[in-house]
Amino acid sequence: MKYVDEFRSAQLAQRIAARIAAEVQPDRRYAFMEFCGGHTHAIARHGVSALLPAAVRMIHGPGCPVCVLPIGRIDQAIHLALERGAIVATYGDTLRVPASAVAAAPARRPAAPLSLMKAKALGGDIRMVYSPADALKLAREHADREVVFFAIGFETTTPPTALLIRQAAAEGLRNLSVLCCHVLTPSAITHILESAEVRQWGTVPIDGFVGPAHVSVVIGSAPYEHFAVEHAKPVVIAGFEPLDVMQAVLMLVRQVNQGRSEVENEFSRAVTREGNRTAQALVAEVFEPRERFEWRGLGEVPAGALKIRPAYAQFDAERRFGLTYRPVPDHKQCECGAILRGVKRPTDCKLFGTLCTPGNPMGPCMVSSEGACAAHYAYGRFKDIEVVVAT
Amino acid sequence: MCLALPALVLARLDGEQAQIDLGGVRKTVSLALVPEAREGDYVIVHVGHAIGLLDPEEAERTLALFAELERGRE
Numbered sequence: 001m002k003y004v005d006e007f008r009s010a011q012l013a014q015r016i017a018a019r020i021a022a023e024v025q026p027d028r029r030y031a032f033m034e035f036c037g038g039h040t041h042a043i044a045r046h047g048v049s050a051l052l053p054a055a056v057r058m059i060h061g062p063g064c065p066v067c068v069l070p071i072g073r074i075d076q077a078i079h080l081a082l083e084r085g086a087i088v089a090t091y092g093d094t095l096r097v098p099a100s101a102v103a104a105a106p107a108r109r110p111a112a113p114l115s116l117m118k119a120k121a122l123g124g125d126i127r128m129v130y131s132p133a134d135a136l137k138l139a140r141e142h143a144d145r146e147v148v149f150f151a152i153g154f155e156t157t158t159p160p161t162a163l164l165i166r167q168a169a170a171e172g173l174r175n176l177s178v179l180c181c182h183v184l185t186p187s188a189i190t191h192i193l194e195s196a197e198v199r200q201w202g203t204v205p206i207d208g209f210v211g212p213a214h215v216s217v218v219i220g221s222a223p224y225e226h227f228a229v230e231h232a233k234p235v236v237i238a239g240f241e242p243l244d245v246m247q248a249v250l251m252l253v254r255q256v257n258q259g260r261s262e263v264e265n266e267f268s269r270a271v272t273r274e275g276n277r278t279a280q281a282l283v284a285e286v287f288e289p290r291e292r293f294e295w296r297g298l299g300e301v302p303a304g305a306l307k308i309r310p311a312y313a314q315f316d317a318e319r320r321f322g323l324t325y326r327p328v329p330d331h332k333q334c335e336c337g338a339i340l341r342g343v344k345r346p347t348d349c350k351l352f353g354t355l356c357t358p359g360n361p362m363g364p365c366m367v368s369s370e371g372a373c374a375a376h377y378a379y380g381r382f383k384d385i386e387v388v389v390a391t
Numbered sequence: 392m393c394l395a396l397p398a399l400v401l402a403r404l405d406g407e408q409a410q411i412d413l414g415g416v417r418k419t420v421s422l423a424l425v426p427e428a429r430e431g432d433y434v435i436v437h438v439g440h441a442i443g444l445l446d447p448e449e450a451e452r453t454l455a456l457f458a459e460l461e462r463g464r465e
Contacts, residue, residue, distance in 0.1 A: 001414035003397040003433060003445055012457045038393050065392045091438070093392055131439025133421065156393040159424050160440045214393045217435060217443035240394070243457060269450035270435055270443050279424045279442060370392060 007241030016246040017051040023253050030056045032252050034210040037064030037370025038240045044375035046242035059342030060372030065153045066093045067364040067371040068295040071328035073181050077150045078103035078114055081124030089135035090150040092128045097367050100328050132164035139176035148317045149178045156214040158182045159279035162286040165315045177317040180308050185215045186223045187304045193231055208252040211237035213267050220275025224263045232261045239267040286312055297336040297364040334363035339372050346373040395437035397445055400430050
């Protein structure tokens with residue numbers, strides 16, 4: 001595929017790796033956080049970490065919207081399907097995430113936690129959709145039913161939801177609403193460095209960030225500039241292919257060596273400083289910042305999410321169904337909070353690979369293939385096992 | 392979740408839609424977020440919507456950067 005294959009050349013990756021190894025200063029250690037789950041997945045899948053010198057450590061950040069979606073939000077979606085008779089349309093990503101059982105009425109509440117998939121087996125009308133436009137179609141086809149679009153995702157995924165709401169308003173659809181769980185990238189990056197939990201977990205010095213690829217296509221590179229200055233951390237925006245990530249690491253190493261903290265753009269084939277103005281204007285028209293929103297694994301991130309503006313209140317599922325949010329704590333031994341901040345690695349968690357697996361995830365980092373634990377489980381866990389020669 | 396793929400715009404259709412070629416697969420997606428896209432452009436497609444344009448010159452420049460690295464070592 002054009003613009004994909006050329007950015008996966010193993011030979012070029014080796015060359016960039018050699019360059020990084022040559023430029024890393026011998027007495028120095030480099031810790032870079034890739035914020036995005038897309039990068040985490042690319043690093044694990046393409047073996048990028050094996051190409052990096054020992055002095056460079058990649059910390060896998062919280063940038064996977066499925067992972068950071070709190071259980072209480074999935075409970076709300078299950079509640080709408082099981083107890084309110086709504087058709088719940090959702091991306092496939094959310095279907096398998098274990099929620100709790102409380103969303104079901106006591107009479108039919110199962111002993112084991114529910115997921116949207118299990119709620120569907122219990123009779124909930126839950127439809128997997130590829131695009132918000134599919135939810136619009138469902139609403140048109142089922143004029144006698146309530147249709148709720150369970151909207152999750154970062155800035156990449158928000159503009160299509162905004163289009164959905166605006167289109168529903170234009171058509172005067174009265175049976176469509178959106179359970180809005182859209183979250184924001186720059187505030188989460190800031191939160192990682194500033195939050196009170198940093199004291200609780202301790203912190204590892206992060207020397208720089210690999211900035212989001214497709215989020216930045218929409219928001220542009222400008223929003224990170226303030227951050228780079230304020231926190232004196234370099235940011236290199238990178239594409240999701242392995243060569244993009246390697247090149248970004250090289251650029252970060254150079255910035256650290258030269259004592260610079262600037263925003264650089266490796267993904268210049270798709271990211272501009274301004275971003276997609278059409279998409280930004282649309283999102284600003286339909287959404288506004290939310291004061292309080294919990295991120296799974298990070299806690300409440302100030303201004304870390306969006307809600308639907310009062311002008312579009314009739315499309316807000318929370319208002320329409322009078323939903324209240326109830327937080328659900330993760331397993332006590334889950335180490336995701338520390339892993340997301342780079343203080344611990346997946347293998348430091350007692351639950352990793354035993355109680356907590358991709359088939360039965362206990363914490364946010366195992367929930368989707370883009371989470372730090374799931375990526376390590378799928379592609380890296382055998383590297384941890386020492387090779388012993390049979391005698 | 393933010394995964395998106397580069398696709399070639401084959402034809403613009405009515406209602407801000409377009410037919411695209413996604414590595415050999417043809418699909419109809421919305422161009423509402425990238426109204427400036429034309430036939431022959433590459434767009435980045437996410438959840439049924441083009442969210443941005445690909446700049447072929449910048450792509451060449453980035454690839455040339457990798458290639459220079461290669462020459463530098465030889």
